[in-house]
Amino acid sequence: MTKVELRATWGLVAIFILRMLGIFMVLPVLTTYGMKLHNADQSLIGLAIGIYGLVQSICQIPIGMASDRLGYKLLIIVGLLIFTLGSIIAALTDSIWGIIFGRAVQGIGTITAAVMAMLSDLTMEQNRTKAMAVIGISFSLAFAIAIVLGPIITSTIGLSGLFWCITMLTMTSVIIALLTLPTSNRYKLNRESNIICSSIATILLNKQLLKLNFGIFCLHSILMFNFVVLPQNMMNMGFLPADQWKIYLIAVLISFFVVMPCIVYAEKKQSIKKIFICGVTILLCAQISLLAAGFNRLIFLIGIQLFFLSFYLMEGLLPSLISKVAPPSLKGTAMGFYSTSQFIGVACGGIIGGWLFSLPEGASLVFIASISIVLAWLFVSLTMSEPPYVTSIIISVPPNIIGIKQLITHQLLTEQAVKEVLIIPEENSAYLKVDTKYAKPALIDKLKKIVNNNVIPTDRCENSSIKDT
Template sequence: MTALERRASLSLAAIFASRMLGLFLVLPVFALEAGRYPGGNDPETVGLAMGIYGLTQGILQLPYGIASDRFGRKRVIALGLVVFAAGSFVAAAASTMAGLVAGRALQGAGAVSAAVTALLADQTRDEVRTKAMALVGASIGLMFALSLVAAPLLASVVGLAGLFAVTGVLALGCIAILRWGSPPEPRQHRNVPRGRLSEVLRHAPLLRLDVGVFVLHAVQLAMWVALPALLVQAGLDKENHWQVYLPAVVASFLVMAFTLFPLERRGYLRAVFLCSVAAMGLVQIGLVFASRVPHIALLAGLLFVFFCAFNVLEASQPSMTSRVAPQHARGAALGVYNTLQSLGFFTGGAVGGWLAKNVGVPGLFTACALLMAVWLVVAWPMRAPRAVQTAEEVLADEARAT
């Protein structure tokens, strides 16, 4: 990477990481801490409160992405961060589950993922884009690992309300990083012809990635509706859940570093991608059996495989989306992508809670396994985009842009 690309990647990864740390601090303890609120013992209500964030994100990701194409990435990102912080403080002040739902919904209205990803794509070349996106993915994964360690400890001191307050402060800190840490915003995306939304929605490779990101995050959130309770049933107190999560996350980063990047350079990105989808499906099948007789060693092994696959998919999908999308509609394409990601969060929380309540935890993981099988079928025809353009293609792109 060039110095500018490193600065862009690090600063935007820091924004993603700080924002996601706030969300992840809540995730490991939400289902357990919600019991302190009236109505918090109903899995369906808890799942709705966890997932409503994704619904409002899903509604607004596309408008934010399109707005970033027209009015500039940084303006849109700053606005979204302010809204996200406001929602965090509303949730911190809540005394009922209805208040938590309202705060989470307002948090989701700060839907800046598409604009941040588009800004990173604007500031990096195709041949280093996967590394840049992987840096973002790794930072998110590290924050997830940190939250798994810190959340139970912080929750025991400040409670769920305090965690939401920390989330709001982190969001405001992201605005400072955006203002002073991120490189100046490229203006070329404002000077190229505007793509139509229909152009993005008819793009088959983009649609495959959109389906994939929906399934990925639906399964991720649905798992955490039930997983913390399984660890407790296996004999691990919630304060010690990090002892399972942290080694699995850290080891999975090493696996990603030695598989994704070298194999992508050798042209095996499609194979790695499809194997990761299949691995996540096998994890769900394993959790069906583990949910009947929870055992720490089995759950730890399944989580390790899950994080290996999840990190590869989390790093490669946004990179592939930004590379196959038309340059003049990149914000819109990433807006659709992040819309489906957010709707996946909502579906995973809301439907996951309903499944856990009505068909049981084994039924929940069975549904997740079936969803992963559907994704594998949809993704099978995919072709990995080339990382490097020829000189003729670069000149053609520049000609189209002018």
């Protein structure tokens, strides 16, 4: 990467990690420490957990579109300041309603779409995959750190102190944004990073994408279900809130060491569907274990470990599947709906989980509801097709290609390795999906020659890139 790319990438990654820490640190402590707030009960605790996802799911696509018009840096900074305001509101209150309002304000300050789009626009095509991979890793890393740090910080300085820490983290993000992100709004257009309104119907009618969106909805609903119940269940078994981070830390570390080889195996052996179904099955076993544990610590801890194993496995597989299944020019739109489904799951899991938890035998009801959701997900997963094992390739094309667009498309498709082709003359780009077995530099050179042999050579044809999906 160039110095500019490195600066932008690490700046955006730092902002993303600090923001995710602020979101996730609340999850493992709100159920226990939140009950000390005025007017608090289990249903309102669930609302406080889920309201962030509800508001963010509503705001995500509109704010993402606004960032395309007003500039990514401006929207990122404004979003961080709004998130800071919500954190201050939550830090100053001693009522559950104040926490709910503060979390709702935090949700308005969504920056995910702007961060992803800006990162895509500020990196060259051949480096974009690396940058996106770093973002994906940082998400998992932030989640792991947050669920360990949250209980430690809250046990030391209280829930209000935790929100003040989140405020400081977010203000640090604002400083990083001011110092590292470029001020120019004249970014290059990258079709894969933007939400295309005219193509929404294409995404909504794609059955495979719908099944994957349903999957991320289920996964994050169950994540919220568990964090509504698990902290209180740990207390009932004698695990003090100040010590619960140790259980999370062990479960997360084991999960990291187990999950990464599984994902590599799934890709290498082209067995993603098999591993995917195994992941959903493990999640089902986890929820059954947590329901059946009662006061048995061993079964309870096994359930927690199985849950984190399945969560990290599915969190790694689902974005990859979205990238493989989505049309080559509509990945941004597909990821927009994917992220929205994710946050709707957060909202539903928190709100419904809190309501169920407030009922008699509430913990059992929450786990029964999560088991029902996993069973539905497992049924849907069994109907999924094996994903195409393809790599996305973007080849720059000259502007004088309009008259022979169909000819070049046909010639590219005659190559056995090429599965899909979309040429956008206005963007000087050809978007291709190629079998991963054949995605070698020699193939890229051959595809470039097919284009160049039909048009007047220009300097625009000299650059091309591969993006692993």
